[in-house]
Amino acid sequence: xxxxxxxxxxxxxxxxxxxxxxxxxxxxxxxxxxxxxxxxxxxxxxxxxxxxxxxxxxxxxxxxxxxxxxxxxxxxxxxxxxxxxxxxxxxxxxxxxxxxxxxxxxxxxxxxxxxxxxxxxxxxxxxxxxxxxxxxxxxxxxxxxxxxxxxxxxxxxxxxxxxxxxxxxxxxxxxxxxxxxxxxxxxxxxxxxxxxxxxxxxxxxxxxxxxxxxxxxxxxxxxxxxxxxxxxxxxxxxxxxxxxxxxxxxxxxxxxxxxxxxxxxxxxxxxxxxxxxxxxxxxxxxxxxxxxxxxxxxxxxxxxxxxxxx
Amino acid sequence: xxxxxxxxxxxxxxxxxxxxxxxxxxxxxxxxxxxxxxxxxxxxxxxxxxxxxxxxxxxxxxxxxxxxxxxxxxxxxxxxxxxxxxxxxxxxxxxxxxxxxxxxxxxxxxxxxxxxxxxxxxxxxxxxxxxxxxxxxxxxxxxxxxxxxxxxxxxxxxxxxx
Amino acid sequence: xxxxxxxxxxxxxxxxxxxxxxxxxxxxxxxxxxxxxxxxxxxxxxxxxxxxxxxxxxxxxxxxxxxxxxxxxxxxxxxxxxxxxxxxxxxx
Amino acid sequence: xxxxxxxxxxxxxxxxxxxxxxxxxxxxxxxxxxxxxxxxxxxxxxxxxxxxxxxxxxxxxxxxxxxxxxxxxxxxxxxxxxxxxxxxxxxxxxxxxxx
Numbered sequence: 001x002x003x004x005x006x007x008x009x010x011x012x013x014x015x016x017x018x019x020x021x022x023x024x025x026x027x028x029x030x031x032x033x034x035x036x037x038x039x040x041x042x043x044x045x046x047x048x049x050x051x052x053x054x055x056x057x058x059x060x061x062x063x064x065x066x067x068x069x070x071x072x073x074x075x076x077x078x079x080x081x082x083x084x085x086x087x088x089x090x091x092x093x094x095x096x097x098x099x100x101x102x103x104x105x106x107x108x109x110x111x112x113x114x115x116x117x118x119x120x121x122x123x124x125x126x127x128x129x130x131x132x133x134x135x136x137x138x139x140x141x142x143x144x145x146x147x148x149x150x151x152x153x154x155x156x157x158x159x160x161x162x163x164x165x166x167x168x169x170x171x172x173x174x175x176x177x178x179x180x181x182x183x184x185x186x187x188x189x190x191x192x193x194x195x196x197x198x199x200x201x202x203x204x205x206x207x208x209x210x211x212x213x214x215x216x217x218x219x220x221x222x223x224x225x226x227x228x229x230x231x232x233x234x235x236x237x238x239x240x241x242x243x244x245x246x247x248x249x250x251x252x253x254x255x256x257x258x259x260x261x262x263x264x265x266x267x268x269x270x271x272x273x274x275x276x277x278x279x280x281x282x283x284x285x286x287x288x289x290x291x292x293x294x295x296x297x298x299x300x301x302x303x304x305x306x307x308x309x310x
Numbered sequence: 311x312x313x314x315x316x317x318x319x320x321x322x323x324x325x326x327x328x329x330x331x332x333x334x335x336x337x338x339x340x341x342x343x344x345x346x347x348x349x350x351x352x353x354x355x356x357x358x359x360x361x362x363x364x365x366x367x368x369x370x371x372x373x374x375x376x377x378x379x380x381x382x383x384x385x386x387x388x389x390x391x392x393x394x395x396x397x398x399x400x401x402x403x404x405x406x407x408x409x410x411x412x413x414x415x416x417x418x419x420x421x422x423x424x425x426x427x428x429x430x431x432x433x434x435x436x437x438x439x440x441x442x443x444x445x446x447x448x449x450x451x452x453x454x455x456x457x458x459x460x461x462x463x464x465x466x467x468x469x470x471x472x
Numbered sequence: 473x474x475x476x477x478x479x480x481x482x483x484x485x486x487x488x489x490x491x492x493x494x495x496x497x498x499x500x501x502x503x504x505x506x507x508x509x510x511x512x513x514x515x516x517x518x519x520x521x522x523x524x525x526x527x528x529x530x531x532x533x534x535x536x537x538x539x540x541x542x543x544x545x546x547x548x549x550x551x552x553x554x555x556x557x558x559x560x561x562x563x564x
Numbered sequence: 565x566x567x568x569x570x571x572x573x574x575x576x577x578x579x580x581x582x583x584x585x586x587x588x589x590x591x592x593x594x595x596x597x598x599x600x601x602x603x604x605x606x607x608x609x610x611x612x613x614x615x616x617x618x619x620x621x622x623x624x625x626x627x628x629x630x631x632x633x634x635x636x637x638x639x640x641x642x643x644x645x646x647x648x649x650x651x652x653x654x655x656x657x658x659x660x661x662x663x
Contacts, residue, residue, distance in 0.1 A: 004478035053530040065541030069548035189361040193354035200350030387609035391585030423643040542641035
């Protein structure tokens with residue numbers, strides 16, 4: 001590795017630690033969020049340098065794009081409930097807590113790295129040996145949707161649980177929203193179709209390259225978030241059953257496939273190799289729809305049915 | 311204008327071609343991708359046709375606009391770079407009003423966006439027909455520049471300014 | 473050429489680091505947010521350069537996702553998190 | 565290195581120079597409006613030049629097209645966001661710097 005590459009890596013590592021520290025320790029929540037957005041950007045670049053483009057893609061879609069928007073919306077809500085001056089400020093007393101946490105986490109990680117075997121065997125050889133029967137050629141997708149498909153099933157269910165938790169909270173009072181203005185309106189009209197295309201592309205790419213349902217769902221979900229930010233709302237007849245169907249079709253379809261496979265006498269989520277590719281694509285397509293719908297609805301915060309008719 | 315053919319109204323050919331091109335580019339020409347690409351392009355074209363009415367871009371207007379845009383955005387960047395690099399930081403900003411000749415609609419919003427990419431101008435607000443522009447150098451003839459841009463945008467969309 | 477790509481990456485990263493000063497200093501929330509917007513453009517450039525340097529086509533997809541989502545956080549800021557101009561007047 | 569290589573290297577360096585200009589503008593310009601000028605002009609042209617240089621190096625029309633598409637998306641986002649921020653800043657009465 002050249003000196004330049006070492007420089008890049010050193011700068012990334014230092015930048016990440018500094019940003020993490022500043023984002024946690026800075027007394028102003030808004031500044032903390034902007035620092036966190038910058039942290040997400042650097043994190044994606046760090047994953048690239050670690051030769052993990054799959055994770056970089058997920059970080060780009062979720063970390064840099066959606067999390068920032070979610071945190072900003074949460075901050076806006078917090079400021080409405082309890083304006084900045086009225087919040088009990090415990091941060092001053094806990095100022096050094098993040099540093100302590102960082103030191104502890106760093107020490108733990110250091111110990112873990114030191115205790116690694118010099119040449120960890122890993123599972124790459126086993127994954128590579130079975131890849132031919134998985135239905136896809138991207139090893140990450142093979143692990144996520146075939147060899148350990150139950151992990152992904154549970155992840156999709158966790159997202160559903162998060163939504164249930166958000167929906168059981170008190171609905172936010174409606175708030176005045178300024179007109180979006182022509183520039184934001186045009187941005188949406190140009191961008192939404194391209195976001196749909198990009199999501200479909202990431203879904204397709206997942207079979208052989210970085211991509212897949214979570215990334216595609218995040219991109220499609222971002223389209224929903226942008227539409228919500230511009231003040232676009234679902235028509236009332238779509239907020240009931242159709243929206244709920246979109247939210248559960250991913251986990252539901254996944255469970256149905258798992259159940260059908262159990263009925264044929266196979267172990268949980270072990271696809272017949274001939275059908276594996278098609279089944280994975282089906283599950284991922286449905287999961288993309290559900291993830292997108294769930295992320296957009298989570299951004300909105302409360303149940304859309306509770307919205308007064310516009 | 312209502313198209314007589316409902317299929318062509320829902321899926322206009324120029325949109326189909328444009329989104330097929332976008333798919334071809336983002337998939338870097340992978341032939342196998344069209345199994346998902348075809349439905350995705352159909353969906354995107356349908357969505358786009360619902361969101362944006364068809365525009366009549368003229369090819370000659372497009373070429374002239376592209377040349378104008380590329381040259382002037384480069385000039386704009388050089389201009390900003392000079393001001394940023396010089397130790398004296400030569401800035402004389404101001405806010406000017408420009409009355410638009412373009413009628414309301416997509417061409418006008420398009421112009422609003424391009425204004426911010428061209429030398430020394432930044433669109434700051436739009437009230438009725440009045441475009442408020444923040445300029446880096448109030449001594450320059452900014453309105454003349456804006457009028458030139460407006461003529462190019464009108465040419466791009468096949469319009470004639472009153 | 474690889475050295476040039478890596479030097480360029482390092483240079484762009486240093487740019488990004490310098491821009492952090494604006495996030496820390498502000499003074500207004502808009503200043504902090506527009507610095508973050510600038511980082512997005514820089515990150516796209518870095519990703520495209522690294523994609524060419526390492527011959528990793530997937531990094532262009534990462535850059536594409538960055539470009540597509542570049543506006544989301546800033547729009548969320550403008551529409552939600554930026555205190556409304558009339559808020560001071562109609563608070564009880 | 566051959567002729568096209570030199571041209572590509574030149575474009576990449578020019579792009580880097582504009583990124584530096586954008587960062588300097590961000591740090592040195594006196595108010596949010598003037599900083600927005602730097603954001604929308606210098607960095608977008610910087611990215612455009614880098615995209616052009618990389619397109620030459622990629623040796624593929626498809627990759628070049630994809631790079632230009634990414635550039636156009638960044639342009640659209642940059643122009644829209646800077647208008648939204650400038651308009652919001654005016655609405656909120658953030659003062660302009662005058663010489």
